[in-house]
Amino acid sequence: MTLAxxxxxxxxxxxxxLCPNGAIVAAxxxxxxxxxxxxxxxxxxxxxxxxxxxxxxxxxxxELDEPLNPPGSLTGIPPERWAAVRREIAAR
Amino acid sequence: xxxAIRRQVADHPCYSEQAHHHFARMHAAVAPACNIQCHYxxxxxxxxxxxxxxxVSELLSPExxxxxxxAVAAAIPQMSVLGIAGPGDPLVNPERTFAxxxxxxxxxxxxxxCVSTNGLAxxxxxxxxxxxxxxxxxxxxxxIDPDVGAQIYPWIFWQGRRVRxxxxxxxxxxxxxxxxxxxxxxxxxxxxxSVMIPGVNDRHLVEVSKAVKAKGAFLHNLMPLIAExxxxxxxxxxxxxxxxxxxxxxxxxECAGDMALMRHCRQCRADAVGLLGEDRGAEFxxxxxxxxxxxxxxxxxRRLEFRAAVAAELETKRERAPQAxxxxxxxxxxxxxxxxxPVLMAVAAKRGLVFEHFGHAREFLIYEASAAxxxxxxxxxxxxxxFGDAECGEAEDVxxxxxxxxxxxxxxxxxxxxxxxxxELEAAGIQPNGEHAMEPVEDAVxxxxxxxxxxxxxxxxxxxxxxx
Numbered sequence: 001m002t003l004a005x006x007x008x009x010x011x012x013x014x015x016x017x018l019c020p021n022g023a024i025v026a027a028x029x030x031x032x033x034x035x036x037x038x039x040x041x042x043x044x045x046x047x048x049x050x051x052x053x054x055x056x057x058x059x060x061x062x063e064l065d066e067p068l069n070p071p072g073s074l075t076g077i078p079p080e081r082w083a084a085v086r087r088e089i090a091a092r
Numbered sequence: 093x094x095x096a097i098r099r100q101v102a103d104h105p106c107y108s109e110q111a112h113h114h115f116a117r118m119h120a121a122v123a124p125a126c127n128i129q130c131h132y133x134x135x136x137x138x139x140x141x142x143x144x145x146x147x148v149s150e151l152l153s154p155e156x157x158x159x160x161x162x163a164v165a166a167a168i169p170q171m172s173v174l175g176i177a178g179p180g181d182p183l184v185n186p187e188r189t190f191a192x193x194x195x196x197x198x199x200x201x202x203x204x205x206c207v208s209t210n211g212l213a214x215x216x217x218x219x220x221x222x223x224x225x226x227x228x229x230x231x232x233x234x235x236i237d238p239d240v241g242a243q244i245y246p247w248i249f250w251q252g253r254r255v256r257x258x259x260x261x262x263x264x265x266x267x268x269x270x271x272x273x274x275x276x277x278x279x280x281x282x283x284x285x286s287v288m289i290p291g292v293n294d295r296h297l298v299e300v301s302k303a304v305k306a307k308g309a310f311l312h313n314l315m316p317l318i319a320e321x322x323x324x325x326x327x328x329x330x331x332x333x334x335x336x337x338x339x340x341x342x343x344x345x346e347c348a349g350d351m352a353l354m355r356h357c358r359q360c361r362a363d364a365v366g367l368l369g370e371d372r373g374a375e376f377x378x379x380x381x382x383x384x385x386x387x388x389x390x391x392x393x394r395r396l397e398f399r400a401a402v403a404a405e406l407e408t409k410r411e412r413a414p415q416a417x418x419x420x421x422x423x424x425x426x427x428x429x430x431x432x433x434p435v436l437m438a439v440a441a442k443r444g445l446v447f448e449h450f451g452h453a454r455e456f457l458i459y460e461a462s463a464a465x466x467x468x469x470x471x472x473x474x475x476x477x478x479f480g481d482a483e484c485g486e487a488e489d490v491x492x493x494x495x496x497x498x499x500x501x502x503x504x505x506x507x508x509x510x511x512x513x514x515x516e517l518e519a520a521g522i523q524p525n526g527e528h529a530m531e532p533v534e535d536a537v538x539x540x541x542x543x544x545x546x547x548x549x550x551x552x553x554x555x556x557x558x559x560x
Contacts, residue, residue: 010136011151012180014125014249045252053249055126055135074129076246077329085321085329 002038003048003068005031008059015050015060024050097310100227100281102406103172103399104204105368107228107283107311109468112356112368113444114402117173118164120157121150121363122188126180127212128248128264130234131326132287132317135180150363151179154191156378158199163381164365165200166391168372169398177208177230178362183217193224199388202395204228208285212248212264214271222278229275230313231268232285235293236303238262243292246326269307276308283311283354288335288343289327290317301347312347313354316340337458338500341469355468358455369455369471370442431463432550435541438472438498438522439533440506446528446536450509456498457533461541466534472497495520503540505533 005015009030016024016031021044023037033050040062041048051060051068057075058067071079101107105115126135152160165171174196176182182189193205206228207221214231221229235241241261248260255263275282284304286297293300301312317334319327326332335343344353358368366372437460439446440453455473459466475493491513498504504522507529514524528536544550 010124012124012126012135013185014127014180018252047253049252052252052254053125053127055129074246075326076131077326082324082329089322 001040001042002035002063003033003040003050004035004061005033005050005059006061008056010056010059012055014053014055018049018053020044020049097281102403104206104228105173106175106206106230106357107281107354109354109356110406111172113441114170114406115172116164116168116170116367117175117364118161118171118366119175119177119360119362119364120152120161120192121179122152122154122157122192123176123178123182123185123362124151124180125184126178126210127184127250128181128210128260129246130210131244131246131332132289132319132328134324134328136324150378152378154188154195156381157192158195160376160378160381161196161203162199162386162388162391163384164376165203165395166384166386166388167375168366169391169394170367171203171395172399173204173206173228175206175208175228177360181210181213182207183209183213186213186217186220190220190224193226197225200392202392206230208232209271210264211268211271212250213267215267215274218271218274218278218280221275221280226280228281228283230283230285231272231309232287233265233268233272233300233304234287234289235261235296236265236269236300237296238265240293240296241265244289269303272304272307272309281311282309283313284309285313285315285357287315287317288340290333290335290339292332294335294339294343297343298346301351305351309351311352311354313357314340314344314347315357315359318359337470337472344469355470356457358471367443432541432545433552434460434462435503435544435550436460436469436501437537437540438501438504439537440504441533444533445530446505446507446533447530448507450504450506450513450524453506456501456504458501459533459537461537466537466541491516495522498522503544505536505540 007030011030016026020041021037021039023034025032025034048068054060054069055074057069057071057073060068062068101111103111103115105112105117161174176189176192196203205224205226207226208230211231211233234244238258238261241264242258245261245264247254247256248264250263272282286300288294288297297314304312317327319325319332319334321328344355347353356368363373364371365376436458438456438458440448440450441457442448453474455471457468458470458472460469475490475497495516501522503525504517505525505528508526509524517524525540528539
């Protein structure tokens with residue numbers, strides 16, 4: 001039962017003060033969750049606080065490496081649309 | 093505008109049109125966290141070649157921010173304000189924000205402090221803001237109707253949960269309005285920023301303008317949406333268009349009857365440094381700042397002398413033209429039928445003068461000249477060569493882009509101009525004019541307008557005369 005922060009983290013600090021277990025570390029090059037301390041907020045909060053405030057899709061994953069905020073869930077941009085726009089920009 | 097407020101904003105470039113010609117500010121990028129998502133913002137963005145809210149190159153600790161502010165204030169005596177505007181929301185980073193203010197107040201008590209917030213955490217922060225002598229707060233309010241808000245804000249973080257849709261917008265709106273009223277009660281000056289998003293909130297903003305005025309906002313800043321696909325924002329990627337300058341002006345004119353409007357906003361980066369429209373951030377990276385030797389007392393003395401000199405200059409100006417006010421109240425006045433029609437002119441200005449070579453200008457101030465005088469209605473950015481990310485693209489000729497940016501203007505005033513741009517501008521119906529170099533902008537604009545009037549170029553059409 002533990003969450004992890006991956007490299008798409010933008011180091012915005014939003015999650016750090018919210019963690020009830022003090023498990024979030026301002027590590028380099030991106031933030032990290034101390035696995036031993038993480039409880040996924042069970043019993044403390046209605047939902048994992050880091051994943052609730054994180055602005056970056058995919059940056060926080062569970063033990064199965066599944067993103068708590070999957071593509072499109074935070075920005076509202078459909079992933080296929082984003083992919084098409086990126087191809088278009090690259091082709092300019 | 094009441095005299096007390098006029099004095100309070102007289103050296104704040106973001107709150108006073110007149111002050112922005114003379115005074116500089118620095119945005120301290122100490123506040124990375126945010127508690128909402130806006131569809132015009134991408135939290136991942138950092139490009140040194142871009143200038144818009146929410147973008148920074150270097151996140152600072154409060155100690156670094158203060159070190160940088162003191163270096164800037166020593167090098168630029170025009171510096172009068174330290175603001176915290178992100179790259180997230182200052183009130184979601186209260187420790188960093190207030191530590192910065194506390195440390196700065198010890199070392200440079202003459203600098204004014206301000207924050208720019210989305211308002212969600214504002215009601216809980218008002219006392220703390222007052223305690224730190226933060227005299228100016230800007231709230232971005234894009235709507236007062238949750239159905240409109242649901243199209244602008246995909247989510248907010250509220251009481252431990254990510255809240256979405258209409259419910260999220262309703263909470264945000266309630267907090268913003270509550271915070272605004274609390275600021276007014278405390279006597280903290282509140283400016284409201286609104287982003288004009290065509291088809292989403294453009295019509296609604298007329299209502300917003302009335303509502304925020306009623307709640308005690310003293311200045312409303314209607315800004316155009318910035319949305320490009322390469323910014324990776326929802327609006328950019330989904331093809332939401334920005335308003336045209338003419339659409340923005342029409343909305344500003346419509347709201348102008350209700351309250352004081354700001355027309356000189358440059359939609360700065362969250363780490364901007366210097367006078368509005370001339371970012372000097374690159375001169376003050378932390379690496380450079382650490383190497384600077386600073387005499388704090390001498391720097392403070394220079395700032396105080398500079399401010400006294402500007403105050404004296406503006407006082408003289410005010411005596412000469414008693415109707416001038418630092419924030420122009422743009423009210424629709426009845427027009428005599430036989431005056432000339434209003435004309436838009438672009439000015440390559442600096443420090444209130446017709447100053448720059450056409451080709452060197454990074455931006456043009458846009459004035460509307462009429463029998464009622466010259467009034468600033470906004471600015472347009474000149475096209476720039478971008479040496480950044482290959483994804484930015486450089487498809488169109490820079491001169492052609494600049495001429496397109498000046499659409500609607502009939503004259504462009506600058507200190508000098510080359511032959512080729514002269515010819516191209518003329519061909520596009522924009523008359524270049526280099527005859528008023530170093531003259532005060534408003535005098536120069538009116539001189540050109542009177543020349544056009546005398547030349548019979550400003551006769552109204554029959555239809556226009558009937559409207560007048």
